[in-house]
Each structure stands twice: as C-alpha cells, then as structure tokens.
Amino acid sequence: MISQNKNLTQRRKDAKYVIIGNSAAGIGAAEAIRGLDGSAPITIISDEPESVYSRALISYELAGWLGPNAKLDLRPLEFYQEKNIQAILGHRAVKIDSAAREVHLDDGHKIPYDKLLLATGGSPQKTAVKGEERRGVFGFRTYRDLLNIHEAIKSAKEAVVLGGGCIGLQAASGLHHHKVKTTIAIASPHLLSQVADPECGDYFQGLFEKHSVAVKTGISPVEFKGGEQVESVLFDDGTELPAQIVITGKGVVPNVQLAEGTKIRVDWGIITDEQMRTDEPDIFAAGDVALTQDRVACKSTVNAVWPCAYEQGRVAGFNMAGVPRKYDGSMRMNAAEFFGVSFISIGIVKPKGEGYESHSRMLKDKGLYWKLVFLRSSGSPQGNILVGAVLMGRVDGAGVLGNLMRKRVDVSSIKDELINGHYDYARVLPLVKRQAGVFEGLEYRETLV
Amino acid sequence: MENHRKIIAMTKLCTGCRSCEIACAVAHSQTKSVFQALFETPLPRYSIEVQHYDGVNLPLACRHCEEPDCLFACKAGAISKDLETGQVQVDLSKCVGCWMCVMVCPFGAATADMERGKAVKCDLCREREEGPACVPSCPTKALVHGELNDIPK
DSSP states (O other), rough: SSOOOOOOTTTTTTTTTTEOOOSSSHHHHHHHHHHHSSSEEEEEEEESSSSBOOOHHHHHHHHHTTTTTTBBBSSOTTTTHTTEEEESOOOEEEEEEEETTEEEEEOOOOOOSSSEEEEEOOOOOOOBBTTTTTTTTESSSHHHHHHHHHHHHHHHHHHEOOOOOOOHHHHHHHHTTTTTEEEEEESSTTTTTTTSSSHHHHHHHHHHHTOOEEESSHHHHHHEESSSSSSEEETTTTTEEEEEEEEEEEEEEEEGGGGTSSSSSSEEEEOTTSSSSSTTEEEEOOGEEEEEEETTTTEEEEOOHHHHHHHHHHHHHHTTTTOOOOOOOOOOEEEEEEEEEEEEEEEOSSSSSSEEEEEEEEEGGGEEEEEEEEEOOOOOSOOOEEEEEEEEETTTTHHHHHHHHHOBBOOGGGHHHTTTTTTTTHHHHHHHOOTTTTOOSSSHHHOOO | OOOOOOOEEEEGGGGOOOOOHHHHHHTTTTOHHHHHHHSSOOOOSSSEEEEEEEOOOOOOOOOOOOOOHHHHHHHHHHHETTTTTTTEEEEETTOOOOHHHHHHHHTTOSEEETTOOOOOOOOOOTOOTOOOTTHHHHOOEEEEEEEEGGGGO
C-alpha cells in the first residue's frame, strides 16, 4: 500500500526512526515509513553532503545524456522538508551503541533511535595495484567521483577503464563522449563476462571498437605508474598504456564497518532475515550492504542493484513501522545501453552445474541477441523453470521474463514461444489464468476480463 | 483505491483490429492527425498494444499498479503515483532511458523508445481533455476507462 494505513496497532507511538544511508534503500525505507505514519520523527544520516541524489545517474551524466547543468536529483530538493525528515548530511556514522540505542557520529554527536536501518551501501573494490593512491585513479560511484573525473577530463588525453561490467562500460562511454582516448582493459576473455555470453560480449566489443574505444582482454594491471599524478598503467603481459585517468570498475564491497561491536553477523554483507532484520533487535539492513536470499539462484548473496535496494529499503520500512511484510527475495539484474544498443540481463545467465538448459539466438544483421536459461525441476523431462535472461538490442518484455523468474512457475506450456523471442504478457496469460494464487493482485485480475 | 480508473479490456469483445493502437499513436503525435502523424520523425509511439496468443486478443496498457515496481526501480526519480487518481506517470523531462522500468514491469507495459531515449507507457492521455483516446476508437467497445467493478459481469 502506498496510501496511508490507519491500523498501526503494532507501532510504538512516536518511535524514532534513524536511517543511515541516503540512496535507494534509505529513501525506500523513509518513503515507506512516512507513507504509513505521517508524523513519526525520521532522521537520515549520510557521510555524503549532497541532498538526495541518484548515484546511478553519474554514468549518464558523464556520457552527456542529461544535458548541460543537469541535476542528479532522485527526489525534489524539498523532499526532506515535504516528508518532514531530518537530514544529517556530510557526517559519518562511526559506531552503533545498541545497548544505549544510539548512533555515534564523527563529530561526537549521539543520535538516539528506536528503529535503525543500515543502508550504508558499498564502496568500489580496491584494486590492490601499486600506485592506486596516485591522482587520477578513480572509483566511479559517488557524485564526488563524478566531479573529480570532470576536473581530470579537462587536462587528460588518455584513459584506462579497468572492468568490463556495466559500470566500466558506462564509464568508458562517458570518457569517450568527452573525447578522451579510452581503453577498456579486463582480465576476463570478453566484455560483460559476469552477465552475458561471449557472443554478446564480443558484439559489444565490436561496437566499442567501432567507436574508437579500444578493448584489451586477458590482462591485469600490475602498476599505476607516474609521480603524484598517474601517467600510465602497466599490465602483467608487459603492455603499458598511457593514462591520465584510470577508472576502476571492479565491483562493490559492502560497507559493513558499523556492524563491529554489535551482535550483527556479517558474511560479506550484513545477514538479514525475510523482514530485513539483522541479528540486533530493532536494527535492519537493506541495499548494497545487505545479504539477502536470491530468489532465482536460491542462495544468500548481495545483489547490489538499484531496484533490489529500493525494494529492500521499502520492506524494511514497513517492518520498522510495525506493519509486517516479507521480502520475497532479490534477483541479479542489470540494464544498460551502449552506443544506442540496449542490454538487460536478469538472473542466472551463465549456469554452472546440472539441470540447466540454455537457448540463445543472435541476429547479427539486426543487432539482436537473446538468451534464456531454464532449470529442470524434479519430475520434469526438460528445463521448465525460467531462471535467466539476456536481451540485447530489444529489451521490451524483459520484466515479463523477470516476473516469471520471480514467480518460479512451470513455463513448459509457453517455453517454445519464449525461446522464439515471444515474451509479451499475452504469452503469460494462460499461466495467470490457471494460477491465480501465484499471480495475485488486482492488476492481474484486470487482464482476465 | 477508490476511483482509480485505468484502461481495462474486455478481451472477448476484442477483434484485434488495432484501432486503439492507432488512436493512441495519434493522440501522442505532434500533429494529432492520423494522416500527418505518419510523416512525423520520429514516428509517434503507442502505449496500448494488442497482443494475441492462445485465441485471446489482449489490448494491454499500463496497469497503473497500486505498488508500481517501475516507480520503485526508477533511477532518475522520473516516475510518480498520484494517490488521488491512482495514475502512475513518467516525467519525460527526467527520464534518462535507463530501462529500469522495462526491466521490472511484470506486464511488459513500459517499453524502450530507443529513438527518443525515453520510456513509453500509457499516460491515460493526461494531456487530452476528452480522456483516453483508445476508448472511443474501439469499434466493439471492448475498452473501458474505469475500474474492475465497472465491467459488466
């Protein structure tokens, strides 16, 4: 329910809500709490000084998609005021005293809480390469990173991007847009190796090369050389590429430091239950810092993607406000576009182990590629559960496929249709008719008239 | 949830003529003329689509969900829901074409307009005084701008 819920019997009156983190998960929680309770005090703490902005937009800004003087606002500037939220920005939460129910800030202030959400996100993984501290070596995650890169672009001629995932490729597109001669260098054999097949990765490699962005595969950096300022990157095969800008896009490490000194268990990310609770009473976690159950892969993992972060924050918010709600699990998913070619990848796309079945099509002349991965459930002669999808060149209908993965329904009856690239909602309608308990809700019923 | 009107299709009445698609495209064109719209570049998009499968014709448009996944997933803060009317709308000036909504819409009702770099979905003809253009365009009156309760059983 987005609308206000008036039956808050379980809510503690005037509970103080504190949210550490000012991005997707934190905002998801704040909006959920405020939707349920118009007056409870909500405090958002962030070490970043900016008002609520979308860090996911920095790559679009760098690539020039947002136009001049673009804003990265996720919500209007009056958001905190309108929602009656106290925002403590530019201050780091350094410690949680769970006995006293207080968050300690870097300036010594103590913020009391009744319900606390850790939405502390993640930080770019360090490369452990010699010279990483040199000027010109950047992560690509925060508004600050974006400003620093813009500054560096003014005098840079060459750049190296380390990482061939969506962030790396978006960073490379951005540098290319600013006429910086850019090389993408990756250890893996092809681009997008975590989220797509070689066929698809190679297609994008061709596309980048066509636009004069070089791609080097199978090499790892050993040193960022230079003085105070980085001047080149040396690789393990002896290659040395001149670069005044190096962007590292090697993934994200959960910011779990605040768990120290508490009972909160950490296993890469903060361990959460189905209501996004941690092991400490009244402390919740959500977003890129949280370990959740992956609904498709059926294992605990950190799915550090925007839609999951918001949804986890929202579920946490409901539970914090005393309205029980279950998180039905995360899913790995990415969407991007490079040089006019769209790309979406959801779920398990490079299956390992028994029981999987993959079907892919590449229509090179049309710039289309799609791949679907099915899992064989026990008793089924063939793969009958959709668990993964990669779409390139045409992404419409991706959500229909994602929903089939989320619902984990038997798709045998429409499998050939899906494989042939017909995955509009009408294909799913027979399943919706038969399994009203699975496809629950007004919106589905409206399609059955 | 009272009076949250949207486009509901009575599929048994739909002949699959696609008049609704044309009416939608014209309503969202520059010229608002069916003949001139054909010559616009880029071509106007439509956001109701007649899908056919298993003997059913389904004119499908955005469900304006009670809990819109697209709104929650939008990286640009471009999607909002009006709690009074129930309408879920995209602010195209904010949309960056990140395709998050395309990735999460269970109905596939948000699509990628690659030419304009913007998401496309049913806006219930928010700029058209007479209301959604698809409804009067349907020769068999298969489309209703209303709620599920308004549909005759």
